[in-house]
Amino acid sequence: MTIQNNSTDDSEYSEYEPTIGLEVHCELKTATKLWCGCKNSFGEQPNTLICPVCLGLPGSLPVLNKKAVEYAIRIGLALNCTVQPSIFHRKNYFYPDMPKDFQISQYDIPINTDGYVLLTDGSKVGIVRAHIEEDTGKSTHFSSSGRIHESTATLIDYNRAGIPLVEIVSAPDITSSEMAKSYVNELRNIIVATGATDGKMEEGSLRVDANVSVKKKDQIELGTRCEIKNLNSLRSLGKAIDYEIDRQIQLLNSQKKVIQQTRHFNEDLNQTVTLRTKEEAEDYRYFPEPDLVSLNPTGEWINEIKLNMPKLLIDRRQSVIELIKDSKEMSQLIGTVNTLVDQQLDTLFIETVGFGSDPTLTLKRLTNEAANSIDAAKKLNSKELAYLINLETSGKVSSTQSKAILSNLLENTSETVDSIISRLNIQSFGDKEIEQLLDNLILEKQDEFKRFVDGDDKVIQFFIGQVMKLTKGQANGKSVTQILLKKRNG
Amino acid sequence: MSQKNNLISKEQVLHVAKLAKLSLSDTEVELFSEQLSHILGYANELRDLDLSNYPPTSHPIELENIFREDVVIESISNKKVIDNAPQSSNGQFLVPPILND
Numbered sequence: 397m398t399i400q401n402n403s404t405d406d407s408e409y410s411e412y413e414p415t416i417g418l419e420v421h422c423e424l425k426t427a428t429k430l431w432c433g434c435k436n437s438f439g440e441q442p443n444t445l446i447c448p449v450c451l452g453l454p455g456s457l458p459v460l461n462k463k464a465v466e467y468a469i470r471i472g473l474a475l476n477c478t479v480q481p482s483i484f485h486r487k488n489y490f491y492p493d494m495p496k497d498f499q500i501s502q503y504d505i506p507i508n509t510d511g512y513v514l515l516t517d518g519s520k521v522g523i524v525r526a527h528i529e530e531d532t533g534k535s536t537h538f539s540s541s542g543r544i545h546e547s548t549a550t551l552i553d554y555n556r557a558g559i560p561l562v563e564i565v566s567a568p569d570i571t572s573s574e575m576a577k578s579y580v581n582e583l584r585n586i587i588v589a590t591g592a593t594d595g596k597m598e599e600g601s602l603r604v605d606a607n608v609s610v611k612k613k614d615q616i617e618l619g620t621r622c623e624i625k626n627l628n629s630l631r632s633l634g635k636a637i638d639y640e641i642d643r644q645i646q647l648l649n650s651q652k653k654v655i656q657q658t659r660h661f662n663e664d665l666n667q668t669v670t671l672r673t674k675e676e677a678e679d680y681r682y683f684p685e686p687d688l689v690s691l692n693p694t695g696e697w698i699n700e701i702k703l704n705m706p707k708l709l710i711d712r713r714q715s716v717i718e719l720i721k722d723s724k725e726m727s728q729l730i731g732t733v734n735t736l737v738d739q740q741l742d743t744l745f746i747e748t749v750g751f752g753s754d755p756t757l758t759l760k761r762l763t764n765e766a767a768n769s770i771d772a773a774k775k776l777n778s779k780e781l782a783y784l785i786n787l788e789t790s791g792k793v794s795s796t797q798s799k800a801i802l803s804n805l806l807e808n809t810s811e812t813v814d815s816i817i818s819r820l821n822i823q824s825f826g827d828k829e830i831e832q833l834l835d836n837l838i839l840e841k842q843d844e845f846k847r848f849v850d851g852d853d854k855v856i857q858f859f860i861g862q863v864m865k866l867t868k869g870q871a872n873g874k875s876v877t878q879i880l881l882k883k884r885n886g
Numbered sequence: 887m888s889q890k891n892n893l894i895s896k897e898q899v900l901h902v903a904k905l906a907k908l909s910l911s912d913t914e915v916e917l918f919s920e921q922l923s924h925i926l927g928y929a930n931e932l933r934d935l936d937l938s939n940y941p942p943t944s945h946p947i948e949l950e951n952i953f954r955e956d957v958v959i960e961s962i963s964n965k966k967v968i969d970n971a972p973q974s975s976n977g978q979f980l981v982p983p984i985l986n987d
């Protein structure tokens with residue numbers, strides 16, 4: 397846990413532990429809104445993507461967007477949820493961001509339930525539900541002081557009202573701001589990979605509400621929680637949670653009570669402030685939406701969605717790990733695997749290894765040498781790449797030569813490795829050729845060789861230098877070392 | 887019907903009225919307490935029936951999966967949208983401040 401207030405003694409904090417659950421709202425990338433054919437688009441002129449359904453005018457009726465349901469199912473499947481028959485409810489409240497005075501959401505029977513997300517460190521965060529609902533309009537508060545509390549008027553743009561959302565509710569499995577950030581980051585990677593959402597926090601297409609409570613470590617029941625609304629960057633998420641944990645511990649330490657309320661994170665002040673206290677305002681009087689019938693995706697449809705879904709991030713990482721799992725350097729390579737998948741080079745990697753190249757060396761060449769020209773790297777011919785890596789593994793080209801060939805290949809991906817080798821006049825120095833060169837050198841440099849035989853290993857560098865000079869840097873230094881050692885031992 | 891027999895108390899009527907932002911006179915509170923109790927009393931009669939063979943329904947019409955394809959239909963003009971607004975500013979709805987306690 398990060399403690400922001402340095403004046404407080406750390407020991408006061410160690411008795412407490414935070415419990416955090418997150419609600420992540422993500423906008424779906426459909427062409428149209430959830431209930432009507434108005435365009436789903438960000439950044440248009442206010443109130444230009446509106447129809448009677450968006451305005452809740454009398455007589456207008458919602459009709460469910462099939463694509464939105466498909467995207468919601470993709471998200472559910474990606475989060476290991478059960479996809480079940482569901483219905484829609486009206487959530488009633490008086491707030492001008494919804495002109496019909498209710499939001500259509502899912503209540504006790506959501507489309508996706510009971511899933512989980514695995515974080516990169518192996519810990520698991522449960523997903524209670526991931527349901528479909530409509531987004532609300534955007535309010536802009538006017539005030540002279542700049543404080544949301546002292547606003548004198550509010551402007552409403554309903555372009556966002558009715559845009560399809562999936563709200564993903566985590567179990568209260570999160571125990572620190574760091575874990576919360578790691579969860580949102582991984583969750584975002586997963587749902588973006590499904591193609592259902594673009595996950596842009598800065599544009600508000602992914603927003604997070606955090607439920608935070610603290611309790612004494614030996615206490616069983618959870619403490620009173622506060623909800624912090626609309627956190628739109630990982631940075632604010634972390635800071636808001638740390639501030640809130642700190643605030644609640646200080647209240648409890650001074651024998652005060654935490655009041656259940658909704659809070660807002662003020663970026664400038666770097667603190668959370670009360671938005672509203674939860675009393676009757678929380679009585680949303682949910683009831684089944686009479687204008688919509690139940691949603692019961694057939695097993696056939698769910699299977700079809702599953703088959704057509706882009707391969708999920710976690711599966712892609714796993715496929716790569718499968719191929720390098722025998723490598724001695726496995727533990728150092730895990731981070732590299734994530735990079736490879738993030739850069740969309742995993743398919744190329746798998747194809748290349750399929751042509752018999754060494755997995756570890758292929759992974760290194762792709763994430764180091766190829767990383768500077770990703771676009772070209774994506775066009776590499778896997779067969780040519782495997783051929784090059786095999787030349788290097790078998791010692792037919794040195795690692796320096798191999799890197800030079802790869803860099804040429806990246807400049808023109810349609811050229812073949814053989815053509816680059818002959819164009820650059822790269823000569824292959826196999827062990828036999830190197831041994832011959834060394835034999836001549838040993839005769840010439842008898843003093844140095846004697847020092848080496850007597851145990852001075854530094855002389856190896858001298859011989860490598862000499863061989864490189866003779867071969868214009870095209871020999872493999874490792875081979876030189878091996879042959880020298882063989883001569884001394886044998 | 888006297889107050890103590892009512893399934894819905896006056897307090898409950900006042901609570902619901904507050905949530906719905908309605909102000910009711912004492913006579914109305916009395917009247918609605920009676921009427922709402924009557925409606926609930928009718929629903930209570932259903933409890934006496936054996937409905938174990940009937941699955942719960944969320945909608946009276948036996949339909950499911952009514953969808954619309956994801957195809958854009960032209961929206962209405964901003965002028966038309968704003969026309970009915972009591973107050974507006976630069977194409978947006980202008981409403982009283984909403985976060986005052």
